[in-house]
Amino acid sequence: MEFNEGLFAKHITPINGSVIRDIFKLLGKPGMISFAGGNPSNAALEPEVIGPIAQEVITDIGAPILQYGASEGFPPLRGSIQSYLNNCGVICDESEILPTEGSTQGMDLLLKVLIDPGDVVLVEDPTFLGALQAMRTYHAKIVGVASDENGILPDALEDAIKTHKPKLVYVIPTFQNPTGVTLCTERRRRIAELAEKYGVIVAEDDPYHDLRYDGESLPTIKSFDKSGWVVYLASFSKIISPGMRVGAMVVSIPQLMRKCVIGKQSSDLHCPLMTQAIVDAYLRKGLLPEHLKRILAGYKAQRDAMLEGFSAFPEGTKLYKPDGGLFIWAALPENMNATALLTKAVDSGVAYVPGTHFYPEGGHNNTLRLNFSNSTVEKICEGMEKLAKAFKN
Amino acid sequence: MEFNEGLFAKHITPINGSVIRDIFKLLGKPGMISFAGGNPSNAALEPEVIGPIAQEVITDIGAPILQYGASEGFPPLRGSIQSYLNNCGVICDESEILPTEGSTQGMDLLLKVLIDPGDVVLVEDPTFLGALQAMRTYHAKIVGVASDENGILPDALEDAIKTHKPKLVYVIPTFQNPTGVTLCTERRRRIAELAEKYGVIVAEDDPYHDLRYDGESLPTIKSFDKSGWVVYLASFSKIISPGMRVGAMVVSIPQLMRKCVIGKQSSDLHCPLMTQAIVDAYLRKGLLPEHLKRILAGYKAQRDAMLEGFSAFPEGTKLYKPDGGLFIWAALPENMNATALLTKAVDSGVAYVPGTHFYPEGGHNNTLRLNFSNSTVEKICEGMEKLAKAFKN
DSSP: OOOOGGGSOTTTTTOOOOHHHHHHHGGGSTTOEEOSSOOOOGGGOOHHHHHHHHHHHHHHHOGGGGSOOOTTOOHHHHHHHHHHHHHTTOOOOGGGEEEESHHHHHHHHHHHHHOOTTOEEEEESSOOHHHHHHHHHTTOEEEEEOEETTEEOHHHHHHHHHHHOOSEEEEOOSSOTTTOOOOOHHHHHHHHHHHHHHTOEEEEEOTTTTOBOSSOOOOOSGGGOSSSOEEEEEESTTTTOTTTTOEEEEOOSHHHHHHHHHHHHHHTSSOOHHHHHHHHHHHHTTOHHHHHHHHHHHHHHHHHHHHHHGGGSOTTOEEOOOSBSSEEEEEOOTTOOHHHHHHHHHHTTEEOEEGGGGSTTOOOTTEEEEEOTTSOHHHHHHHHHHHHHHHHO | OOOOGGGSOTTTTTOOOOHHHHHHHHTTSTTOEEOSSOOOOGGGOOHHHHHHHHHHHHHHHOGGGGSOOOTTOOHHHHHHHHHHHHHTTOOOOGGGEEEESHHHHHHHHHHHHHOOTTOEEEEESSOOHHHHHHHHHTTOEEEEEOEETTEEOHHHHHHHHHHHOOSEEEEOOSSOTTTOOOOOHHHHHHHHHHHHHHTOEEEEEOTTTTOBOSSOOOOOSGGGOSSSOEEEEEESTTTTOTTTTOEEEEOOSHHHHHHHHHHHHHHTSSOOHHHHHHHHHHHHTTOHHHHHHHHHHHHHHHHHHHHHHGGGSOTTOEEOOOSBSSEEEEEOOTTOOHHHHHHHHHHTTEEOEEGGGGSTTOOOTTEEEEEOTTSOHHHHHHHHHHHHHHHHO
């Protein structure tokens, strides 16, 4: 018998994979400037620091670092993540921390334990396309909620909660992906209140928290959470290394934590001990603050160079200036189509992600997301010039 | 509002976690001899070899080892796994290999892309309880198929395929977990034929393949697979390190591979590059054959010591002598209950896993699984004496 698509699970059949991951594959072309993806700069990665730490933790821990570990995570890492999160305003006990393979896995586990096919997840409109794909994998019904330049609108969110009775609300409060918008403090408080009032889990995905170039850090939604309805997703991908795949979820409701651990047992048993031990040692040695200082200076200059580059873009282009993060979000004049223009852009040596993929319902064809962290200032200037030309032709 | 269990996804609500993982937690008691779990011996782990390799790959690869990688896996590792599998009789192209977090994740991905709630999975009865839990997580209907001392019965399997129209057949052909039984060559061929005849995916989970102490290696089911219906799950957990979480799935049907990659994008994006690069370097340096020779000698002695220890067990105890792997499976006299006896055993300082947990339908309360790889010969003798006493009282 020949294999046929009818054998796939119903929910997975229509899913064809992340556009970004597929754009990645086209980037092998020599000289290509990529504003697609969300990679940190190679200059922000420290193999010369991580190498000796790897050797050190393996020597210090010995055989147990190569042995099976607990699904709940490497105990010292839970402790060092607790201290790290305390500094971010997330006060929690070690037992509330579950190390995950980036925040990607935290989201996957939440979906695994909460979502039956057809259950509703509310999201910012637009939102991170990787999260949208994960939700589709679990056959969730995704409903977008309106946002403005201060983030998701609490009244619209409350209306949507009443109408759709969601299991989960997914929010990226700080330097949102893709828009770069930061949710204001008052709305953060409101969201925590709505979560408790209506009994809905809020996933606060906060991987860009430390990447602030202007202004003051805001309290997390989790810091307003009195009864555990907010699950905080942390990631070290953007500040230490994405390739090590270390993040954590903070789950304050013990029954929910238990189910997430059970989900993790079946997903991958546990995160590799070596990568957990390396991030633990990195945090304990106090290396993060100095490292952040260094990379923030670089990223700020890259952001500013990219913002300047928009001056040559077609008249009527609108853009949002983010206070941090990795992305600039722009809307070309309404009659332009960023998907159609991508081919021209790639031909001229520059890639980006069309904005339509970040909208649960598609559309918004004039929008696009540009990443500035993974290109030097020089390449950003060159790439923005090329893009401006491609768009004007 | 207070959190309540009604918020969980229906399939996850009744799942309370792996018994083995929970038994692990009780093993902290000083002096406890554990025949539970499936850990390799600490003496079979090589931090003194892996440490310098870690340092080496980080130095050689530099920043990209800390950067995002492809969901499809670290390309050199796909090549070295291909060579390794060729030697095991699994002839495949690099493009058919997907590195995973142990074979655990390979199974999770197969379930994710194939199983709608209620779809049937056929398994050996008994089978690995971790796989059973993963199947339950996806709300699969699990149906056991009778086996004897040469493995699963092909005629019973064919009948079950006709009756239940399964999406997936899960088989551990070599030194099966928990029974230690090895599927004979003729049945391996038949299973590959049945897979093609009826259009059902066979997951061949083969983590113990290299741990043979007696007799000759048999061809894999995959080696008889002409049209891609057999998915081979390989793992380096038992032969290099479980804590690094490196395994691989071999998927020969391109559409199926594509969906597994999509599943992986949402699960964890990709395996950590560092652990992939370390296993790659380990394989390329040709360290595995010598290492295997050393650990096999130790494990064989441990198995033999455990087999001897059964002589003091209650009369009427039946046991299976495995040619390899990590476990010995035994049935106490019918009137004895291995679950009830576990408390007595743990009180006297020895742990094991009651066999009932390996049966999809439970029952078989007189059976138990003993692991010999994670205790020295001395501890095995001591533990078996204590067990014999506890069982005889």
